[in-house]
Amino acid sequence: MGHISETRFRVRYAETDKMGVVYYANYFVWMEVGRTDYCKTVGFNYCDMERDDANMAVADAACRYIAPARYDDEILVRTSIEKLNRRLITFAYSISNAATGQLLAEGRTVHITVRKDGKTCSIPEPYFALLSKPQ
């Protein structure tokens, strides 16, 4: 579980609010962008996992905001897995300003695997193996 994926992108104007900084809910979108890249880093596309009828539904999400992000800042999201078993995955995120290195926020999301019918299920084998293999 030592993998850390790195994702970089620029803050969109759409993501700012009238306070002049990024609106707080958008950090959770950035975590999702980080998760998508994390899955690629360990060897699969999350959309394939969904096609195999296993969705990582969010059960818990949290973010601690440390410093504001602004329009056109380059953002670096570092994503890792904090806990993993057949039924639960906890991702941890550090979100920083890529140019200055300043930490902007830290987050965490907990996911359960559910099928399209809403029933919970185990993480299907190939994905579980990829998520749990050591670095």
Next chain:
Amino acid sequence: MGHISETRFRVRYAETDKMGVVYYANYFVWMEVGRTDYCKTVGFNYCDMERDDANMAVADAACRYIAPARYDDEILVRTSIEKLNRRLITFAYSISNAATGQLLAEGRTVHITVRKDGKTCSIPEPYFALLSKPQ
């Protein structure tokens, strides 16, 4: 086609941007809120139409911006049908400040009906009848 539905809501902080006013893409979300209410006004829920495998996919969308909307303003969206046939619906929208009456924007969306498999289809009969009945 003389129906006009009226929808009222307040501008969310999330909808503003660093210019201090509502971000331009959000007017298209407001048009969608107007369309949902329009369908109810003529007698059906759009989600039932989707359940009957007919989605109103957007083929064209346009908006003319006249004056800015701000956080917590009460918005009034007036939605009507401009053109309708078995394969195409054109909705027209006027978006105004409910308190002052000032016109903020005017928009238009053109929709084709598609099935879940992406194939175009006719608007199913009960919905077409409701959409086309006179006031």
Next chain:
Amino acid sequence: MGHISETRFRVRYAETDKMGVVYYANYFVWMEVGRTDYCKTVGFNYCDMERDDANMAVADAACRYIAPARYDDEILVRTSIEKLNRRLITFAYSISNAATGQLLAEGRTVHITVRKDGKTCSIPEPYFALLSKPQ
């Protein structure tokens, strides 16, 4: 601090994702809508507080997801204050399906008051008095 404000609105199509349910980050937007109404319930408009150079910046946000919300569901957000002092406010939210009463999510946001220049400050007196007065 026994006030509870109630906010009702319908799920927008824009708020759903390809899983067919509301995307998880949007619950934080709903909490913001709840906060805006809470301030009105106790007697002020949040935009006036901002005009007086006091912004409730988010320091922490969390949500526990219990059941999914779907397009056009009527949502009820109940907002209350959990903790309050001159420098910190903690809001608590319960988000439920207004028709069925089912609890969908519970959330919490912690705010510090900052001026436009980014410096932290105390909650200005008239607002603090309104936020802290008993029911």
Next chain:
Amino acid sequence: MGHISETRFRVRYAETDKMGVVYYANYFVWMEVGRTDYCKTVGFNYCDMERDDANMAVADAACRYIAPARYDDEILVRTSIEKLNRRLITFAYSISNAATGQLLAEGRTVHITVRKDGKTCSIPEPYFALLSKPQ
């Protein structure tokens, strides 16, 4: 006015809706991302232009949707200037699937320059020169 900027990014899960494809309003966000890059391509950062009290407010926006975009698709936005004078800029966009080359949408936005006080103004000289210089 022969410049064309190219912007690439992947579709976010947040950008999809319950139809399984990208929600129509998000294409206007992508156009904004294209505009930001266009400005860099000709030699300035749009945030500097805003700091000089000149905002490109949107007066008109339109999009024609040709084929759907899906989660994790790589998107290519090609941005160019269609018309330019001291008071009006028209950007044109072609949005395609970067992997297949398929055209997904074509858009257009018209901007007027406004100061923070909302008054219209001319595009300040250094920016106008950069926007109007031949390739």
